[in-house]
Amino acid sequence: MAAPCVSCAGALSYRLFLLGRVSLARRQGLWQTAAASLQTAIGSQILRLMHTTVVTTKKNVPASRCETYTEDFIKKQIEEFNIGKRHLANMMGEDPETFTQEDIDRAIVYLFPSGLFEKRARPIMKHPEQIFPKQRAIQWGEDGRPFHFLFYTGKPSYYSLMHEVYGKLLQIEKHQNQLRAKGLLPEKTETKDLIGSRWLIKEELEEMLVEKLSDQDYVRFIQLLEKLLTLQCDPAEEKFVQKFRRSVAIQSKKQLIEPVQYDEQGRAFSTSEGRRKSAKAEAVVYEHGSGRITVNGADYLLYFPITQDREQLMFPFHFLDRLGKHDVTCTVSGGGRSAQAGAIRLAMAKALCSFITEDEVEWMRQAGLLTPDPRVRERKKPGQEGARRKFTWKKR
Amino acid sequence: MAPALPRLLLAGARPGRRWPGWLQTHGSGRTLAGAPAPAASEPEDSEAHRKILEEPLRHSDFFNVKELFSVKSLFDARVHLGHKAGCRHRFMEPYIFGSRLDQDIIDLEQTASHLQLALNFTAHVAYRKGIILFVSRNRQFTHLIENTARDCGEYAHARYFKGGLLTNAPLLFGPTVRLPDLIIFLHTLNNVFEPHVAVRDAAKMNIPTVGIVDTNCNPCLITYPVPANDDSPPSVQLFCRLFRTVINRAKEKRRQMEALQRLQSAKGAEGHGAADPPPRVDANRPL
Numbered sequence: 001m002a003a004p005c006v007s008c009a010g011a012l013s014y015r016l017f018l019l020g021r022v023s024l025a026r027r028q029g030l031w032q033t034a035a036a037s038l039q040t041a042i043g044s045q046i047l048r049l050m051h052t053t054v055v056t057t058k059k060n061v062p063a064s065r066c067e068t069y070t071e072d073f074i075k076k077q078i079e080e081f082n083i084g085k086r087h088l089a090n091m092m093g094e095d096p097e098t099f100t101q102e103d104i105d106r107a108i109v110y111l112f113p114s115g116l117f118e119k120r121a122r123p124i125m126k127h128p129e130q131i132f133p134k135q136r137a138i139q140w141g142e143d144g145r146p147f148h149f150l151f152y153t154g155k156p157s158y159y160s161l162m163h164e165v166y167g168k169l170l171q172i173e174k175h176q177n178q179l180r181a182k183g184l185l186p187e188k189t190e191t192k193d194l195i196g197s198r199w200l201i202k203e204e205l206e207e208m209l210v211e212k213l214s215d216q217d218y219v220r221f222i223q224l225l226e227k228l229l230t231l232q233c234d235p236a237e238e239k240f241v242q243k244f245r246r247s248v249a250i251q252s253k254k255q256l257i258e259p260v261q262y263d264e265q266g267r268a269f270s271t272s273e274g275r276r277k278s279a280k281a282e283a284v285v286y287e288h289g290s291g292r293i294t295v296n297g298a299d300y301l302l303y304f305p306i307t308q309d310r311e312q313l314m315f316p317f318h319f320l321d322r323l324g325k326h327d328v329t330c331t332v333s334g335g336g337r338s339a340q341a342g343a344i345r346l347a348m349a350k351a352l353c354s355f356i357t358e359d360e361v362e363w364m365r366q367a368g369l370l371t372p373d374p375r376v377r378e379r380k381k382p383g384q385e386g387a388r389r390k391f392t393w394k395k396r
Numbered sequence: 397m398a399p400a401l402p403r404l405l406l407a408g409a410r411p412g413r414r415w416p417g418w419l420q421t422h423g424s425g426r427t428l429a430g431a432p433a434p435a436a437s438e439p440e441d442s443e444a445h446r447k448i449l450e451e452p453l454r455h456s457d458f459f460n461v462k463e464l465f466s467v468k469s470l471f472d473a474r475v476h477l478g479h480k481a482g483c484r485h486r487f488m489e490p491y492i493f494g495s496r497l498d499q500d501i502i503d504l505e506q507t508a509s510h511l512q513l514a515l516n517f518t519a520h521v522a523y524r525k526g527i528i529l530f531v532s533r534n535r536q537f538t539h540l541i542e543n544t545a546r547d548c549g550e551y552a553h554a555r556y557f558k559g560g561l562l563t564n565a566p567l568l569f570g571p572t573v574r575l576p577d578l579i580i581f582l583h584t585l586n587n588v589f590e591p592h593v594a595v596r597d598a599a600k601m602n603i604p605t606v607g608i609v610d611t612n613c614n615p616c617l618i619t620y621p622v623p624a625n626d627d628s629p630p631s632v633q634l635f636c637r638l639f640r641t642v643i644n645r646a647k648e649k650r651r652q653m654e655a656l657q658r659l660q661s662a663k664g665a666e667g668h669g670a671a672d673p674p675p676r677v678d679a680n681r682p683l
Contacts, residue, residue: 144574145527149546152529152553152561152576154568159555163542170539 069132077128084125101126134210157209158217165224168240172231186232197245199225204246255361255370257353260287270354274346276373279335283347287355289327291317295344296331309341316349316369320360326352346372444657451653452523459523459645461515464638467504470511473634475624476502478611488611491623500611502623514606514620515642518578521604522550522646526577529553530639531594533586537632541582544636548643551576553594557586562597580639581607581618583626591617608635 085104089096092107104125112123139156140146148156150163179185200208202218225241233241258270268287273280293300293313304310317323328348332340349369353361364370378387385391452458470476478484478492478500493503521528528550530541538554545552553561558568565573579598584607586592591614598605599617607618608626615621625631 139569140574143525144572145525146551146574149549149551150542150553152551153555154558154561163539166539 069135071137074128074132077132081125081128088125134207136210155209155211155213155217157211158213158221161209162221162224165221165228168237169224169228169231172228172233172237176231196247197242198248200244200246205244255353255365257361258351260354268355270351272347272350274343274348274350274372276342276346277335277339277376279332279339279343281330281332281340281343281347283328283330283344283351285348285351285355286327286329289325291324291326293328294330304337304341306337309337312338312341312345313348315345316352316364319364319367319369320352320356322352326355342373345369444661448650448653448657449524452520452649457512457516459516459519459642459649461519461642462512464515464641465508465511465634467508469634470504470507470624473630474628475507475631475634476504477625477628477631478502479627483612485612485614487615488609488613488623491609491615492611502611502625507623510620510622511624511638514622515638517604517620518580518606518639519642519646521578522548522643523650525650527551527574528578528580528643529576530580530582531557531592532582533557533592534583534626535587537582537629540633540636544640548640549647550643557593559593562594562601562603575601576603579603579605581605582632582635584609584613584618 085099086096088104088107089099092103092110094103108123108125114122116122139148139151146152148160150156150159153159176185199222202213202215205218205221206213225244228237229241258272260268260270262268269284270287271282271284273282275281295303300310300313304313314323317326330344330347332344334340335343346369349364353364353370356364361370380386383391476493478488481495481498481500484492484500491503491506493501495501518528528548530545530550530552532538532541532554534554541554542552560568562575565575579594581592581595584592584595589612595605595607595614595617604619605617606620607613607615607622608624609615609618609621610624610626613626615623622635624635
């Protein structure tokens, strides 16, 4: 996506960059090539009047030349960014020394309000290192000798990483063999805390190494690391392996648990809302009760004559084996009977989270009791009878 | 011998190929517009430089590689053990001493002479600051070979060999890439028992090769074949050690020769100066 990136250089001159794939250099290059082709076209017209110049433009062909930004170019961009940051701070009336990236973002949103839906298409002003992709410096010296000893493999960083990990593996195995020979090998195996973290994905590894990898390369690398983990390693090796793991936020921790409130009689209760289609419900679940559910002032047996709806209301309690232990009072409006039942179920489940353990919250989440159902009625389209149903097709 | 070696190295140079200053013949018309030319150096420099390069070529074994191994040491490292008679390659028959219980035995006398030639050539290439690439596709020794290459400051490729690495290098790496000046094969076959692609590609790109050929390998396209066992760990470790020693020795020799030449040129410059001050011996000169 091409995005205008604003950098304030000079007094009031704004230069627009194109984000990501297309750079200013390439645009200038295109202009230059366009100018050159124009000149050659004119030249050919002058010299060879017999030939007709056919301008063939390649369409839908991506640029084969990879954009290389020289180090000087990047340095210049960084200087301009810093100068522009100070100008922006002065413009906004803030202190240039303590102007952070969040302030820059707010200032740009204020100065260049954009109604575009695509976030990446809006004007941004970020440090050039985040905009221009990381490049590889030149790989060999003046005499032509490459710097890296695995340069001729084509993927020096990846293969040197594999070499290093394999070296560590051999070292640990040798150490363990020595200990085993002396009989000093500790028998216990400590299970490492791998839950809550995941391996790097292939794209992240490519970004780390600044190299293109194939799927087999990635799989081999992960297999090697897992083999390293099966051996008992020192803390130094564990730290090395942790570099290739990313933490994964456990989903249940994101679940907002309502605080428990107390009414005049001292009974503990918890309130929460739920929605389904166009029905809105609010449920108050009391901690100690006998399983009575009151909906809009009426008993649930009267409000929901259909068994299916009552089963929906029962589901959260039945799941946790707390069928007759809680009292519920709820209000509901909108929707139909099934939508109201679903809305109340969600509200009850969310309110119930305050009285149960974290594991039970996770089980409820995995059972789908805490997920709001996103399905809404699909609109009818013109030229069709309903949302999907088409008019009867007549052959003639 | 002296003019033959540069001619060998420069043979087949296409007009489009770039030759930076490190491999140019003096006064030859092959310098291209973009390549840095050493023409700016003084005549004495190029004269001394030429002497440094020509000095080893006057001796048959300048780096004394003969002392690094013996037939006994090759035998102890199980270098003579070949494959079964059924795996034998037709062109390896001259190098096979015989077969014992259906296993081929390689003639160690021939191995010794071939190895001496190969090590001598490697030393000369290292002395002239050439790029040496160790190639192998046997996964058992990948780690060892990469360590060997790193220890002598040269390069290794013991991984999956991409198709146009040597033949299409300007596209893969960049327009001014320098190809290896010597390729050492520690295993000539790849994982499916076919000749390694680099053997043919090196021959295409006029890069001399040194290769350890086992009884099931094809020694044809390799410049300095060394008939030996490439499957046993002691044998491969011995060869890695030999190549590493020889390369380090040659580089050390080159450093010594350059230091000596610098010392002599400094003394010469002092001698050419005014005769009144007696020649001082400056102890601070770097050796």
